Each structure stands twice: as structure tokens, then as C-alpha cells.
Amino acid sequence: QVQLVQSGAxxxxxxxxxxxxxxxxxYTFTGYYMHWVRQAPRxxxxxxxxxxxxxxDTTYAQNFQDxxxxxxxxxxxxxxxxxxRLTSDDTAVYYCTRTRGxxxxxxxxxxxxxTLVTVSS
Amino acid sequence: xIVLTQSPATLSLSPGERATLSCRxxxxxxxxxxxxxxxxxxxxxxxxxxxSNRATGIPARFSGSGSGTDFTLTISSLEPEDxxxxxxxxxxDWPLTFGGGTKVEIK
Numbered sequence: 001q002v003q004l005v006q007s008g009a010x011x012x013x014x015x016x017x018x019x020x021x022x023x024x025x026x027y028t029f030t031g032y033y034m035h036w037v038r039q040a041p042r043x044x045x046x047x048x049x050x051x052x053x054x055x056x057d058t059t060y061a062q063n064f065q066d067x068x069x070x071x072x073x074x075x076x077x078x079x080x081x082x083x084x085r086l087t088s089d090d091t092a093v094y095y096c097t098r099t100r101g102x103x104x105x106x107x108x109x110x111x112x113x114x115t116l117v118t119v120s121s
Numbered sequence: 122x123i124v125l126t127q128s129p130a131t132l133s134l135s136p137g138e139r140a141t142l143s144c145r146x147x148x149x150x151x152x153x154x155x156x157x158x159x160x161x162x163x164x165x166x167x168x169x170x171x172x173s174n175r176a177t178g179i180p181a182r183f184s185g186s187g188s189g190t191d192f193t194l195t196i197s198s199l200e201p202e203d204x205x206x207x208x209x210x211x212x213x214d215w216p217l218t219f220g221g222g223t224k225v226e227i228k
Binding site for chain 1: 153155157159164165166167170176177208210212213215216217218219220221222
């Protein structure tokens with residue numbers, strides 16, 4: 001079965017960077033697009049960006065274009081999301097997701113467990 | 122960007138009652154509208170895709186309808202496990218966007 005297992009919680013200071021990983025299993029990693037979605041405390045869901053796990057091609061939400069980088073390592077079926085220049089507004093749970101179909105905008109059928117990133121001085 | 126507005130923000134109902142949730146898009150998204158359920162401390166779960174198709178394993182009491190700009194998620198008879206927050210999402214255009222959510226709470 002499809003599993004997405006994310007790295008553990010992080011505490012960072014303002015101005016620092018964080019890199020979250022998402023280990024995929026149970027399917028052909030390069031056959032699907034992967035996305036990152038975040039959720040600030042007691043807030044809604046916010047789409048951050050996506051990557052073609054085969055080619056590495058990326059698309060980002062404009063809000064994150066300058067500070068977020070999504071990458072993958074196909075040899076270990078792992079997705080990464082790095083955020084630089086963190087502020088307190090980046091405190092959130094970050095989710096990796098896999099699409100249901102093979103299109104880049106296909107719905108998010110599989111989700112990681114979430115990684116809490118706390119930004120605090 | 123396409124803005125999705127969900128209403129009401131909170132729906133207070135009793136088990137066994139019918140729940141009707143609304144999602145309105147700022148421009149047409151055709152049928153590219155999805156619904157997710159999220160319980161506290163959990164990741165969202167896909168319920169409905171393409172406005173009206175139930176995802177794998179989703180009970181028949183969940184149904185979706187609509188096209189263009191107005192969409193509805195209906196839960197025909199609320200079970201105790203259905204009390205949660207529900208989000209709509211459009212996949213018509215970049216950036217992908219979510220509605221603000223509707224919380225279905227026990228009355």
C-alpha cells in the first residue's frame with residue numbers, strides 16, 4: 001500500500017532554514033506528481049508547490065516562489081521541501097501528498113503524517 | 122487566483138441529520154472541484170473528486186454535486202465519525218487553492 005513517511009518535528013529560529021523529507025513506498029515513485037501543502041495552527045490548508053517525481057520539474061505558489069525549493073531523490077524514493085529565511089508565519093504542519101492520477105493537478109489521495117515546523121526565537 | 126468560499130463556517134447538527142455544505146468559486150472551475158475531510162491531529166482525507174465522484178472507500182452517505190462556480194457536499198445521515206472539518210479545493214488552475222473550511226460539530 002502507498003505510504004508517505006515524513007521526517008520529525010523541527011524547531012527553528014527566525015532567519016534559519018528547514019528541510020523536510022517524505023519517504024515514499026508502495027508504488028513507483030517516478031510515476032506520480034508530489035505536492036506540499038501546509039497548515040498553520042488552527043488555520044486552513046495552503047498549497048505550496050509540486051514536483052514531477054520523474055523529471056524534477058517544479059511549480060510553486062507565488063507566495064513561496066522565492067523561499068521554497070522542492071526536490072527529490074529517485075534512488076531512495078524521497079521527496080524534500082526546503083524553506084529558507086523562516087519567520088514566525090512559517091510555523092505550521094507541512095504535508096507531502098501524492099496525486100491520485102498521473103496528472104500534475106490530480107487530486108491528493110495520499111498524504112504524509114505531517115511535520116510540525118515551529119519558528120521561534 | 123481562484124478564491125473558494127465555503128459556507129457556513131460552522132454547522133451544528135445531531136447524528137442522523139443531513140448536512141449540506143457549500144463551496145463557491147470566484148470563477149468557473151468546471152467540475153475540477155474536490156472535497157476533503159480532516160479530523161483533529163490527522164491529515165486530510167480525499168472524499169470527492171471531479172465534483173461528484175466518491176474516492177476509494179468513501180461511504181455512499183457522502184455525495185457531491187455542482188459545476189462551474191457552485192458546489193455542494195451532502196452527508197445524508199451524519200455518523201459520529203463524520204464530525205470534522207471539510208475543505209473544498211479546485212484543481213482547474215494554478216495556484217491550486219482551498220476553501221476556508223466548514224466545521225461540522227455535534228449539536
